[in-house]
Amino acid sequence: MSFMTNSQSLLPTTYQLPTHVAIIMDGNGRWAKERGLKRTAGHEEGVKTVRSITTYCAKIGIKYLTLYAFSTENWNRPKLEVEFLMKLLEKYLINELNTYLQNNIRFKVIGNICKFSTKLQSIIKDIEDKTSHCKGLTQILALNYGSQDEITRAVNRALVNEEEITIDTINKYLDTYFAPNVDLVIRTSGEIRISNFLLWQSAYSEYFFTKTLWPDFTEFELDDILSDFTKRERRFGGI
Numbered sequence: 001m002s003f004m005t006n007s008q009s010l011l012p013t014t015y016q017l018p019t020h021v022a023i024i025m026d027g028n029g030r031w032a033k034e035r036g037l038k039r040t041a042g043h044e045e046g047v048k049t050v051r052s053i054t055t056y057c058a059k060i061g062i063k064y065l066t067l068y069a070f071s072t073e074n075w076n077r078p079k080l081e082v083e084f085l086m087k088l089l090e091k092y093l094i095n096e097l098n099t100y101l102q103n104n105i106r107f108k109v110i111g112n113i114c115k116f117s118t119k120l121q122s123i124i125k126d127i128e129d130k131t132s133h134c135k136g137l138t139q140i141l142a143l144n145y146g147s148q149d150e151i152t153r154a155v156n157r158a159l160v161n162e163e164e165i166t167i168d169t170i171n172k173y174l175d176t177y178f179a180p181n182v183d184l185v186i187r188t189s190g191e192i193r194i195s196n197f198l199l200w201q202s203a204y205s206e207y208f209f210t211k212t213l214w215p216d217f218t219e220f221e222l223d224d225i226l227s228d229f230t231k232r233e234r235r236f237g238g239i
């Protein structure tokens with residue numbers, strides 16, 4: 001946990017911020033449908049929100065922001081939509097390098113990206129390398145990510161190395177080994193479920209569900225949620 005007094009924030013006073021915020025970005029398709037547009041237009045608009053929320057988190061001093069961008073189950077979507085999302089991701093990453101560097105943002109990916117094209121894998125590696133020195137926010141994109149898959153891969157790695165399965169060993173082999181546990185999980189679009197997202201890392205997270213569709217999600221709403229977070233009493237199993 002850290003304290004902030006940051007004039008750049010929309011928050012009025014000194015605030016206790018969560019260290020690690022994770023967001024299930026949902027509702028792009030419905031946003032587009034409401035406007036008579038193709039689902040892909042919703043994803044394009046969703047990218048703008050990814051950019052604004054990421055730079056805002058960097059400005060107010062949040063240290064880790066994990067965004068659920070493509071799940072292990074998203075391959076079941078129509079082929080054209082999957083292809084569109086892959087291209088959009090490529091375009092986003094290539095365009096984003098300057099924004100990352102200007103805002104001191106380190107970029108990291110979690111998930112099993114072996115299934116992605118070699119081109120996309122090398123773009124991801126390149127941006128991770130070029131931003132590895134950044135010390136502000138770490139933006140973590142969850143790509144071909146599923147918590148059950150991640151935990152299974154972690155346990156298998158530990159077994160291959162003949163290590164005893166303990167909480168520490170699993171933490172060490174999870175894709176998120178470099179990040180602290182999640183303090184706050186937000187899901188947009190009114191769905192109240194976790195959808196295989198950071199199940200291990202959110203053992204003691206606070207949850208916040210909003211009806212706002214992801215393309216409509218703003219810094220102002222995030223501030224409201226952060227303000228709500230500070231009022232929750234976190235006991236981590238104690239009394």
Ligand code: FPP
Pocket residue numbers: 025026027028029030031043044046047050068069070074088089092141189214
């Ligand atoms: C859910 O909307 C959204 C996703 C499939 C993942 C989020 C993707 C983006 C924000 C765009 C790509 C991101 C990057 C970083 C390039 P949905 O399609 O499930 O919406 P619906 O539930 O209304 O159909």
